[in-house]
Amino acid sequence: MPKKFAHGSSAIQDGKLRGTTDTDYFYFFCPKCEDDQIVRVLDYRIVKEEMINPYDLGMKSKSEKGFVxxxxxxxxxxxxSDTVKISNLGWQVGNLSKMDRK
Ligand SMILES: [Zn+2]
Structure with missing residues (x-):
C-alpha cells in the first residue's frame, strides 16, 4: 500500500479516474476494476489554503479562498489505493482535453 497521501499513481492520471453523482454526492470509480466499482474515501487533507486566490485575477467570479x-x-x-486532489488554484475554465498538460 502506498504512503497515505502520496502523489496519485499513473492509474488515475490522464483522465483514468472517473466518477458520477446520484443526488449531489460525487462517487469515484476504481481505475483498476472494469465495472464502475465505487471506491471508499478513507481520509482527506488540506494540502494548501490561501486567503487570497491568485486564480481570481481576471475572473468574473471570485472565490472565498484558494485551496487544494x-x-x-x-x-x-x-x-x-490511490489519492486525488481537488483544487481551485488552477484550471477552472476552458477545455481540459485541448490543454497542453506537459
Ligand atoms: Zn478496484
Missing amino acids: LQFQLHCEKCEH
Whole structure:
C-alpha cells in the first residue's frame, strides 16, 4: 500500500479516474476494476489554503479562498489505493482535453 497521501499513481492520471453523482454526492470509480466499482474515501487533507486566490485575477467570479484538498481512495474489491486532489488554484475554465498538460 502506498504512503497515505502520496502523489496519485499513473492509474488515475490522464483522465483514468472517473466518477458520477446520484443526488449531489460525487462517487469515484476504481481505475483498476472494469465495472464502475465505487471506491471508499478513507481520509482527506488540506494540502494548501490561501486567503487570497491568485486564480481570481481576471475572473468574473471570485472565490472565498484558494485551496487544494487531497482525498485518499481505496477499492474494497481489488484493494487498489490511490489519492486525488481537488483544487481551485488552477484550471477552472476552458477545455481540459485541448490543454497542453506537459
Ligand atoms: Zn478496484
